[in-house]
Amino acid sequence: MAELAPTPRTRLKRRSQRGSYDREVVNAILDEGFLCHVAFTHEGQPGMIPTVYARGGDWLYLHGARANRGLHALLEPGHDACISVTHVDALVLARSAFHHSVNYRCVIVYGQAQEVIDPDEKLEALRLVVEHTIPGRWKDVRWPNADEFKQTLVVKLAIAEGSAKIRALGVIDDEADMSQGCWAGLLPIRTSYGPAERDPALAEDIPLPSYVENYARGLQVDSK
Protein backbone atom coordinates (compact mmCIF):
# COMPACT_ATOMS: atom_id res chain seq x y z
CA MET A 1 0.00 0.00 0.00
CA ALA A 2 1.60 3.23 -1.15
CA GLU A 3 -0.49 5.48 1.10
CA LEU A 4 -1.52 5.33 4.74
CA ALA A 5 -5.28 5.79 5.08
CA PRO A 6 -6.18 8.97 7.01
CA THR A 7 -8.13 8.51 10.26
CA PRO A 8 -9.79 11.16 12.45
CA ARG A 9 -6.60 11.63 14.49
CA THR A 10 -4.21 11.66 11.54
CA ARG A 11 -6.32 13.76 9.17
CA LEU A 12 -4.45 17.02 8.73
CA LYS A 13 -6.95 19.79 9.30
CA ARG A 14 -4.72 22.81 9.26
CA ARG A 15 -2.18 23.56 6.54
CA SER A 16 -2.91 20.21 4.96
CA GLN A 17 -0.55 21.02 2.08
CA ARG A 18 2.24 20.26 4.55
CA GLY A 19 0.95 16.77 5.23
CA SER A 20 1.52 13.48 3.50
CA TYR A 21 0.32 9.92 3.86
CA ASP A 22 2.77 8.66 1.26
CA ARG A 23 4.71 5.66 2.55
CA GLU A 24 7.86 6.71 0.71
CA VAL A 25 7.79 10.11 2.40
CA VAL A 26 7.04 8.56 5.79
CA ASN A 27 9.74 5.89 5.40
CA ALA A 28 12.41 8.38 4.30
CA ILE A 29 11.85 10.43 7.47
CA LEU A 30 11.87 7.30 9.63
CA ASP A 31 15.03 5.98 7.97
CA GLU A 32 16.95 9.21 8.47
CA GLY A 33 16.39 9.18 12.24
CA PHE A 34 17.14 6.64 14.93
CA LEU A 35 15.69 8.35 18.01
CA CYS A 36 11.96 8.58 18.48
CA HIS A 37 9.71 9.85 21.22
CA VAL A 38 7.06 7.35 22.28
CA ALA A 39 3.98 8.68 24.05
CA PHE A 40 1.67 6.38 25.96
CA THR A 41 -1.18 6.60 28.42
CA HIS A 42 -0.82 5.03 31.85
CA GLU A 43 -3.60 5.31 34.42
CA GLY A 44 -5.18 8.05 32.35
CA GLN A 45 -2.12 10.29 32.21
CA PRO A 46 0.48 10.69 29.48
CA GLY A 47 4.00 9.37 29.67
CA MET A 48 6.87 9.50 27.23
CA ILE A 49 10.15 7.76 26.51
CA PRO A 50 12.81 8.88 24.06
CA THR A 51 14.32 5.72 22.61
CA VAL A 52 16.11 4.19 19.66
CA TYR A 53 13.95 2.53 17.00
CA ALA A 54 14.31 0.61 13.78
CA ARG A 55 12.09 0.37 10.76
CA GLY A 56 11.73 -3.05 9.19
CA GLY A 57 9.35 -2.94 6.24
CA ASP A 58 6.00 -1.66 7.55
CA TRP A 59 6.92 -2.14 11.21
CA LEU A 60 8.63 -0.04 13.84
CA TYR A 61 10.67 -1.92 16.43
CA LEU A 62 11.56 -0.66 19.90
CA HIS A 63 13.52 -2.42 22.59
CA GLY A 64 14.58 -1.93 26.15
CA ALA A 65 15.18 -3.63 29.44
CA ARG A 66 12.33 -5.89 30.45
CA ALA A 67 12.03 -3.79 33.63
CA ASN A 68 11.32 -0.62 31.58
CA ARG A 69 7.98 0.78 32.78
CA GLY A 70 7.31 2.79 29.67
CA LEU A 71 7.64 -0.14 27.28
CA HIS A 72 5.26 -2.16 29.44
CA ALA A 73 2.71 0.65 29.35
CA LEU A 74 2.73 0.32 25.54
CA LEU A 75 1.67 -3.29 25.83
CA GLU A 76 -1.45 -2.70 27.93
CA PRO A 77 -4.39 -3.90 25.80
CA GLY A 78 -6.49 -1.07 24.41
CA HIS A 79 -3.73 1.47 25.01
CA ASP A 80 -2.27 2.84 21.81
CA ALA A 81 1.19 4.26 21.51
CA CYS A 82 2.00 7.42 19.60
CA ILE A 83 5.48 7.59 18.10
CA SER A 84 7.09 10.71 16.71
CA VAL A 85 10.30 11.19 14.73
CA THR A 86 11.23 14.79 14.01
CA HIS A 87 14.06 16.37 12.02
CA VAL A 88 14.63 20.11 12.33
CA ASP A 89 16.18 21.49 9.14
CA ALA A 90 16.26 25.26 9.59
CA LEU A 91 15.14 28.21 11.64
CA VAL A 92 13.01 30.58 9.58
CA LEU A 93 13.64 34.23 10.47
CA ALA A 94 10.80 36.39 9.20
CA ARG A 95 10.37 40.14 9.51
CA SER A 96 7.47 39.71 11.92
CA ALA A 97 7.64 37.72 15.15
CA PHE A 98 4.41 35.98 14.08
CA HIS A 99 5.85 34.48 10.89
CA HIS A 100 8.94 33.03 12.49
CA SER A 101 8.91 29.32 11.90
CA VAL A 102 10.93 26.14 11.70
CA ASN A 103 11.57 23.97 8.66
CA TYR A 104 11.07 20.41 9.79
CA ARG A 105 10.09 16.90 8.74
CA CYS A 106 8.03 14.90 11.18
CA VAL A 107 6.26 11.55 11.24
CA ILE A 108 3.64 10.53 13.77
CA VAL A 109 2.46 6.91 13.95
CA TYR A 110 -0.33 5.60 16.18
CA GLY A 111 -1.15 2.05 17.09
CA GLN A 112 -1.27 -0.78 19.56
CA ALA A 113 2.21 -2.10 20.23
CA GLN A 114 2.77 -5.80 20.73
CA GLU A 115 5.60 -7.80 22.20
CA VAL A 116 7.84 -9.66 19.75
CA ILE A 117 7.95 -13.16 21.25
CA ASP A 118 9.05 -15.45 18.42
CA PRO A 119 12.83 -15.90 18.92
CA ASP A 120 13.70 -15.60 15.21
CA GLU A 121 11.65 -12.45 14.78
CA LYS A 122 13.08 -11.05 18.01
CA LEU A 123 16.68 -11.63 16.93
CA GLU A 124 15.89 -10.08 13.55
CA ALA A 125 14.36 -7.07 15.32
CA LEU A 126 17.52 -6.62 17.40
CA ARG A 127 19.60 -6.92 14.23
CA LEU A 128 17.43 -4.23 12.63
CA VAL A 129 17.86 -1.93 15.63
CA VAL A 130 21.67 -2.21 15.38
CA GLU A 131 21.69 -1.93 11.58
CA HIS A 132 19.18 0.94 11.49
CA THR A 133 21.37 2.90 13.91
CA ILE A 134 24.77 1.87 12.52
CA PRO A 135 24.48 0.19 9.10
CA GLY A 136 27.19 -2.45 8.76
CA ARG A 137 27.69 -3.02 12.47
CA TRP A 138 25.84 -6.30 13.15
CA LYS A 139 28.36 -8.60 11.44
CA ASP A 140 31.19 -7.35 13.70
CA VAL A 141 29.66 -7.57 17.15
CA ARG A 142 29.02 -10.36 19.60
CA TRP A 143 25.33 -11.21 19.24
CA PRO A 144 22.95 -11.42 22.21
CA ASN A 145 23.36 -14.49 24.42
CA ALA A 146 20.45 -16.33 26.03
CA ASP A 147 20.53 -14.24 29.16
CA GLU A 148 20.67 -10.88 27.34
CA PHE A 149 17.93 -12.09 25.02
CA LYS A 150 15.72 -12.82 28.02
CA GLN A 151 16.45 -9.45 29.65
CA THR A 152 15.48 -7.55 26.51
CA LEU A 153 11.92 -6.63 25.71
CA VAL A 154 11.22 -6.03 22.02
CA VAL A 155 7.98 -4.47 20.85
CA LYS A 156 6.67 -3.72 17.40
CA LEU A 157 4.06 -1.39 16.02
CA ALA A 158 2.63 -1.44 12.51
CA ILE A 159 3.26 1.64 10.37
CA ALA A 160 -0.39 1.74 9.35
CA GLU A 161 -2.00 4.79 10.96
CA GLY A 162 0.07 7.91 10.72
CA SER A 163 1.23 10.81 8.63
CA ALA A 164 4.18 12.97 7.76
CA LYS A 165 4.22 16.72 8.14
CA ILE A 166 6.83 18.84 6.43
CA ARG A 167 7.72 22.51 6.23
CA ALA A 168 10.39 23.14 3.61
CA LEU A 169 9.78 26.73 2.63
CA GLY A 170 11.51 30.07 2.70
CA VAL A 171 10.44 33.18 4.58
CA ILE A 172 6.76 34.07 4.29
CA ASP A 173 6.00 37.60 5.44
CA ASP A 174 2.99 39.85 5.12
CA GLU A 175 3.32 42.37 2.30
CA ALA A 176 3.06 45.23 4.82
CA ASP A 177 6.18 43.98 6.63
CA MET A 178 8.49 43.82 3.64
CA SER A 179 9.92 47.25 4.44
CA GLN A 180 10.76 46.27 8.03
CA GLY A 181 14.49 46.89 8.06
CA CYS A 182 15.56 43.63 9.63
CA TRP A 183 17.45 40.68 8.23
CA ALA A 184 15.29 37.77 7.03
CA GLY A 185 16.25 34.32 5.85
CA LEU A 186 16.96 30.76 6.86
CA LEU A 187 19.47 29.41 9.34
CA PRO A 188 20.06 25.79 8.24
CA ILE A 189 20.62 23.18 10.92
CA ARG A 190 22.81 20.16 10.24
CA THR A 191 23.73 17.10 12.23
CA SER A 192 27.25 15.79 11.83
CA TYR A 193 28.86 12.59 13.04
CA GLY A 194 32.41 12.06 14.19
CA PRO A 195 35.32 12.09 14.31
CA ALA A 196 35.11 8.75 16.08
CA GLU A 197 36.77 8.31 19.48
CA ARG A 198 38.44 4.95 20.09
CA ASP A 199 37.73 3.06 23.30
CA PRO A 200 41.00 3.46 25.28
CA ALA A 201 40.98 -0.32 25.87
CA LEU A 202 40.93 -1.08 22.14
CA ALA A 203 43.90 -2.98 20.69
CA GLU A 204 45.99 -0.68 18.50
CA ASP A 205 45.85 -2.92 15.45
CA ILE A 206 42.06 -2.76 15.12
CA PRO A 207 41.25 -0.24 12.39
CA LEU A 208 38.31 2.16 12.25
CA PRO A 209 35.64 0.50 10.08
CA SER A 210 34.48 2.44 7.05
CA TYR A 211 30.87 2.30 8.28
CA VAL A 212 32.00 4.41 11.26
CA GLU A 213 34.39 6.67 9.37
CA ASN A 214 31.86 7.40 6.61
CA TYR A 215 28.80 7.30 8.84
CA ALA A 216 25.76 9.01 7.33
CA ARG A 217 22.04 8.87 7.96
CA GLY A 218 19.16 8.33 5.60
CA LEU A 219 20.31 5.10 4.03
CA GLN A 220 18.06 2.16 3.51
CA VAL A 221 18.89 -0.88 5.63
CA ASP A 222 18.93 -4.27 3.91
CA SER A 223 15.71 -6.11 4.70
CA LYS A 224 17.60 -9.37 4.08
Next chain:
Amino acid sequence: MAELAPTPRTRLKRRSQRGSYDREVVNAILDEGFLCHVAFTHEGQPGMIPTVYARGGDWLYLHGARANRGLHALLEPGHDACISVTHVDALVLARSAFHHSVNYRCVIVYGQAQEVIDPDEKLEALRLVVEHTIPGRWKDVRWPNADEFKQTLVVKLAIAEGSAKIRALGVIDDEADMSQGCWAGLLPIRTSYGPAERDPALAEDIPLPSYVENYARGLQVDSK
Protein backbone atom coordinates in the same frame (compact mmCIF):
# COMPACT_ATOMS: atom_id res chain seq x y z
CA MET B 1 14.20 25.48 45.09
CA ALA B 2 17.38 23.87 43.80
CA GLU B 3 15.89 20.41 43.37
CA LEU B 4 12.66 19.10 41.92
CA ALA B 5 10.93 16.75 44.36
CA PRO B 6 10.66 13.18 43.03
CA THR B 7 7.17 11.77 42.56
CA PRO B 8 6.11 8.19 41.73
CA ARG B 9 6.27 8.88 38.00
CA THR B 10 9.56 10.78 38.06
CA ARG B 11 11.38 8.60 40.55
CA LEU B 12 14.20 6.93 38.64
CA LYS B 13 14.04 3.26 39.41
CA ARG B 14 16.58 1.87 37.01
CA ARG B 15 20.11 3.17 36.65
CA SER B 16 19.27 5.99 39.05
CA GLN B 17 22.88 7.19 38.89
CA ARG B 18 21.96 8.60 35.48
CA GLY B 19 19.12 10.71 36.88
CA SER B 20 19.02 14.17 38.37
CA TYR B 21 16.43 16.42 39.94
CA ASP B 22 18.84 19.34 40.07
CA ARG B 23 17.27 22.47 38.59
CA GLU B 24 20.59 23.63 37.15
CA VAL B 25 21.00 20.34 35.28
CA VAL B 26 17.38 20.40 34.10
CA ASN B 27 17.58 24.05 33.02
CA ALA B 28 20.83 23.59 31.11
CA ILE B 29 19.26 20.81 29.03
CA LEU B 30 16.11 22.87 28.45
CA ASP B 31 18.12 25.96 27.48
CA GLU B 32 20.22 24.10 24.93
CA GLY B 33 17.17 22.90 23.02
CA PHE B 34 14.27 24.70 21.42
CA LEU B 35 12.19 21.79 20.13
CA CYS B 36 10.25 19.62 22.53
CA HIS B 37 7.83 16.75 22.17
CA VAL B 38 4.60 17.24 24.10
CA ALA B 39 2.55 14.16 24.94
CA PHE B 40 -1.05 14.43 26.03
CA THR B 41 -4.07 12.22 26.55
CA HIS B 42 -7.20 12.82 24.54
CA GLU B 43 -10.23 10.58 24.90
CA GLY B 44 -8.05 8.05 26.68
CA GLN B 45 -5.44 7.74 23.94
CA PRO B 46 -2.05 9.39 23.63
CA GLY B 47 -1.25 12.19 21.24
CA MET B 48 1.92 14.12 20.61
CA ILE B 49 3.09 17.39 19.09
CA PRO B 50 6.66 18.39 18.35
CA THR B 51 6.83 22.12 18.95
CA VAL B 52 9.07 25.03 19.85
CA TYR B 53 9.23 26.01 23.53
CA ALA B 54 10.83 28.60 25.76
CA ARG B 55 11.93 28.48 29.34
CA GLY B 56 11.23 31.53 31.45
CA GLY B 57 12.38 30.97 35.03
CA ASP B 58 10.52 27.93 36.36
CA TRP B 59 8.00 27.85 33.52
CA LEU B 60 7.88 26.30 30.08
CA TYR B 61 5.95 28.22 27.43
CA LEU B 62 4.42 26.74 24.30
CA HIS B 63 2.45 28.49 21.61
CA GLY B 64 0.53 27.73 18.48
CA ALA B 65 -2.48 28.60 16.41
CA ARG B 66 -5.64 28.81 18.48
CA ALA B 67 -7.08 26.11 16.17
CA ASN B 68 -4.32 23.64 17.17
CA ARG B 69 -6.02 20.52 18.54
CA GLY B 70 -3.01 19.29 20.47
CA LEU B 71 -2.56 22.50 22.45
CA HIS B 72 -6.25 22.44 23.38
CA ALA B 73 -5.95 18.87 24.61
CA LEU B 74 -3.27 20.10 27.04
CA LEU B 75 -5.77 22.51 28.57
CA GLU B 76 -8.43 19.92 29.40
CA PRO B 77 -8.79 20.00 33.20
CA GLY B 78 -7.32 16.96 34.93
CA HIS B 79 -5.23 16.08 31.86
CA ASP B 80 -1.54 16.46 32.45
CA ALA B 81 0.98 17.09 29.71
CA CYS B 82 4.32 15.34 29.50
CA ILE B 83 7.09 17.32 27.82
CA SER B 84 10.41 15.87 26.71
CA VAL B 85 13.57 17.58 25.45
CA THR B 86 16.33 15.22 24.31
CA HIS B 87 19.86 15.84 23.05
CA VAL B 88 21.74 12.93 21.50
CA ASP B 89 25.49 13.37 21.99
CA ALA B 90 27.07 10.17 20.70
CA LEU B 91 26.51 6.64 19.50
CA VAL B 92 28.25 4.14 21.76
CA LEU B 93 29.69 1.20 19.83
CA ALA B 94 30.41 -1.69 22.16
CA ARG B 95 31.86 -5.10 21.35
CA SER B 96 28.53 -6.78 22.07
CA ALA B 97 25.23 -5.86 20.45
CA PHE B 98 23.70 -5.76 23.94
CA HIS B 99 25.96 -2.99 25.25
CA HIS B 100 25.47 -0.64 22.33
CA SER B 101 24.04 2.56 23.66
CA VAL B 102 23.53 6.26 23.09
CA ASN B 103 24.98 9.15 25.07
CA TYR B 104 22.14 11.56 25.63
CA ARG B 105 20.73 14.24 27.90
CA CYS B 106 17.00 14.26 28.40
CA VAL B 107 14.49 16.15 30.52
CA ILE B 108 10.93 15.06 31.14
CA VAL B 109 8.45 17.43 32.81
CA TYR B 110 4.89 16.56 33.82
CA GLY B 111 2.07 18.86 34.76
CA GLN B 112 -1.22 20.54 34.02
CA ALA B 113 -0.78 23.19 31.35
CA GLN B 114 -2.74 26.42 31.57
CA GLU B 115 -3.52 29.11 29.08
CA VAL B 116 -1.63 32.40 29.42
CA ILE B 117 -4.41 34.97 29.29
CA ASP B 118 -2.96 38.15 30.84
CA PRO B 119 -1.82 40.25 27.84
CA ASP B 120 1.44 41.38 29.42
CA GLU B 121 2.39 37.85 30.42
CA LYS B 122 1.35 36.58 26.99
CA LEU B 123 3.50 39.13 25.14
CA GLU B 124 6.40 38.32 27.44
CA ALA B 125 5.90 34.59 26.71
CA LEU B 126 6.01 35.27 22.96
CA ARG B 127 9.16 37.34 23.46
CA LEU B 128 10.68 34.45 25.39
CA VAL B 129 9.81 31.99 22.61
CA VAL B 130 11.59 34.18 20.04
CA GLU B 131 14.56 34.91 22.31
CA HIS B 132 14.91 31.32 23.50
CA THR B 133 15.08 30.18 19.89
CA ILE B 134 17.15 33.07 18.48
CA PRO B 135 18.70 35.18 21.26
CA GLY B 136 18.88 38.81 20.15
CA ARG B 137 16.07 38.59 17.61
CA TRP B 138 13.10 40.21 19.38
CA LYS B 139 14.35 43.82 19.17
CA ASP B 140 14.60 43.62 15.36
CA VAL B 141 11.24 42.17 14.38
CA ARG B 142 7.75 43.55 14.04
CA TRP B 143 5.93 42.50 17.20
CA PRO B 144 2.54 40.75 17.15
CA ASN B 145 -0.42 42.95 16.26
CA ALA B 146 -3.85 42.62 17.88
CA ASP B 147 -5.10 40.13 15.33
CA GLU B 148 -2.02 37.87 15.51
CA PHE B 149 -2.13 38.10 19.30
CA LYS B 150 -5.72 36.85 19.25
CA GLN B 151 -4.93 34.01 16.83
CA THR B 152 -2.11 32.74 19.01
CA LEU B 153 -2.68 30.40 21.93
CA VAL B 154 0.03 30.50 24.59
CA VAL B 155 0.18 27.88 27.31
CA LYS B 156 2.53 27.46 30.23
CA LEU B 157 3.52 24.59 32.44
CA ALA B 158 5.45 24.81 35.70
CA ILE B 159 8.84 23.10 35.78
CA ALA B 160 7.97 21.45 39.09
CA GLU B 161 7.57 17.73 38.51
CA GLY B 162 10.26 16.23 36.33
CA SER B 163 13.77 14.94 36.06
CA ALA B 164 16.83 14.83 33.88
CA LYS B 165 18.43 11.64 32.67
CA ILE B 166 21.93 11.60 31.27
CA ARG B 167 24.31 9.04 29.81
CA ALA B 168 27.77 10.53 29.30
CA LEU B 169 30.01 7.48 29.45
CA GLY B 170 32.39 5.56 27.28
CA VAL B 171 32.07 1.97 26.12
CA ILE B 172 31.05 -0.51 28.81
CA ASP B 173 31.63 -4.10 27.76
CA ASP B 174 31.61 -7.40 29.60
CA GLU B 175 35.10 -8.62 30.49
CA ALA B 176 34.54 -11.75 28.40
CA ASP B 177 33.99 -9.63 25.27
CA MET B 178 37.19 -7.61 25.48
CA SER B 179 38.95 -9.93 23.06
CA GLN B 180 36.19 -9.60 20.44
CA GLY B 181 38.18 -8.28 17.51
CA CYS B 182 35.86 -5.44 16.56
CA TRP B 183 36.29 -1.70 16.78
CA ALA B 184 34.74 -0.05 19.85
CA GLY B 185 34.35 3.59 20.75
CA LEU B 186 32.13 6.64 20.51
CA LEU B 187 30.77 8.37 17.43
CA PRO B 188 30.06 11.95 18.59
CA ILE B 189 27.03 13.73 17.18
CA ARG B 190 27.03 17.49 16.74
CA THR B 191 24.45 19.99 15.60
CA SER B 192 25.69 22.93 13.57
CA TYR B 193 23.94 26.07 12.43
CA GLY B 194 24.46 28.00 9.23
CA PRO B 195 25.70 29.38 6.99
CA ALA B 196 22.63 31.61 6.89
CA GLU B 197 20.64 31.93 3.65
CA ARG B 198 19.27 35.40 2.88
CA ASP B 199 15.65 35.80 1.89
CA PRO B 200 15.85 36.59 -1.87
CA ALA B 201 13.54 39.58 -1.27
CA LEU B 202 15.89 41.11 1.30
CA ALA B 203 17.39 44.54 0.48
CA GLU B 204 21.09 44.22 -0.27
CA ASP B 205 22.15 46.79 2.32
CA ILE B 206 20.76 44.84 5.28
CA PRO B 207 23.69 43.04 6.93
CA LEU B 208 23.64 39.63 8.58
CA PRO B 209 23.19 40.22 12.32
CA SER B 210 25.89 38.80 14.59
CA TYR B 211 23.26 36.80 16.51
CA VAL B 212 22.62 34.86 13.30
CA GLU B 213 26.24 34.66 12.14
CA ASN B 214 27.47 33.49 15.55
CA TYR B 215 24.39 31.49 16.44
CA ALA B 216 24.98 28.95 19.19
CA ARG B 217 22.75 27.05 21.60
CA GLY B 218 22.94 26.63 25.33
CA LEU B 219 23.04 30.30 26.26
CA GLN B 220 20.92 31.74 29.03
CA VAL B 221 18.23 34.16 27.83
CA ASP B 222 17.86 37.43 29.76
CA SER B 223 14.89 37.14 32.08
CA LYS B 224 14.61 40.96 31.83
